[in-house]
Amino acid sequence: MKLLHAPTSPFVRKVMVVALETGLADRIEIVFNAASPLQRDPALTSLNPLGKIPALLLDDGTALYDSAVICEYLADLAGDTALFPTGPARWPALTLQALGDGLLDAAVGLRYESVMRPEPLRWPDWSQGQMAKIAGGLDVIEQAVHTGLIGPTLHHIGLITLGCALGYLDFRYADLQWRQGRPATAAWFAGFDARPAMAATRPHERVA
Numbered sequence: 001m002k003l004l005h006a007p008t009s010p011f012v013r014k015v016m017v018v019a020l021e022t023g024l025a026d027r028i029e030i031v032f033n034a035a036s037p038l039q040r041d042p043a044l045t046s047l048n049p050l051g052k053i054p055a056l057l058l059d060d061g062t063a064l065y066d067s068a069v070i071c072e073y074l075a076d077l078a079g080d081t082a083l084f085p086t087g088p089a090r091w092p093a094l095t096l097q098a099l100g101d102g103l104l105d106a107a108v109g110l111r112y113e114s115v116m117r118p119e120p121l122r123w124p125d126w127s128q129g130q131m132a133k134i135a136g137g138l139d140v141i142e143q144a145v146h147t148g149l150i151g152p153t154l155h156h157i158g159l160i161t162l163g164c165a166l167g168y169l170d171f172r173y174a175d176l177q178w179r180q181g182r183p184a185t186a187a188w189f190a191g192f193d194a195r196p197a198m199a200a201t202r203p204h205e206r207v208a
């Protein structure tokens with residue numbers, strides 16, 4: 001299998017955490033791709049017409065894309081039934097995954113706005129709207145730690161996604177200081193972030 005990958009991408013990180021935790025990482029060849037909303041790269045769009053990473057090329061030529069799909073594929077391939085639970089536990093796990101993915105959509109979109117969009121074309125109201133989504137999401141995470149929906153004895157795709165989202169905020173938005181006023185999330189994340197698969201996938205700029 002080949003994974004179109006960038007070490008800065010939190011969505012790619014989700015896939016790598018699942019690959020490491022299911023023991024499949026050795027079967028995945030990493031292929032760097034600098035996915036950009038401004039340039040269509042045939043090496044990527046031939047696998048994912050949306051031009052986004054992660055994209056996974058299977059040995060039979062099938063392409064899978066969207067981190068949620070790839071993560072579930074890997075869990076299924078490994079026979080792991082915990083990361084994507086069945087029964088009633090499935091819905092909170094998938095909803096937390098959607099929360100983390102949505103938080104990341106806002107954060108990655110904001111990053112494009114602030115780094116790629118020419119300054120005269122930037123729209124502060126839109127940026128504030130994205131920041132509000134991030135803050136609202138973080139507040140819901142804090143409540144979920146308090147109610148036990150998120151906690152140290154649980155482990156599934158929702159928590160991996162939230163861990164990657166919080167790690168991305170540390171990487172790109174350290175000034176946001178998301179831990180302030182959210183001590184329960186900070187404590188949970190400190191433990192989660194020490195997992196070997198999280199430690200092995202810390203976001204970083206590409207080293208040429």
Ligand SMILES: N[C@@H](CCC(=O)N[C@@H](CS)C(=O)NCC(=O)O)C(=O)O
Binds near residue numbers: 037108
């Ligand atoms: N919903 C997608 C989001 C993937 C995504 O936004 N990836 C970014 C990199 S972090 C990307 O490829 N951006 C290029 C673009 O937006 O065209 C997933 O979960 O895989």
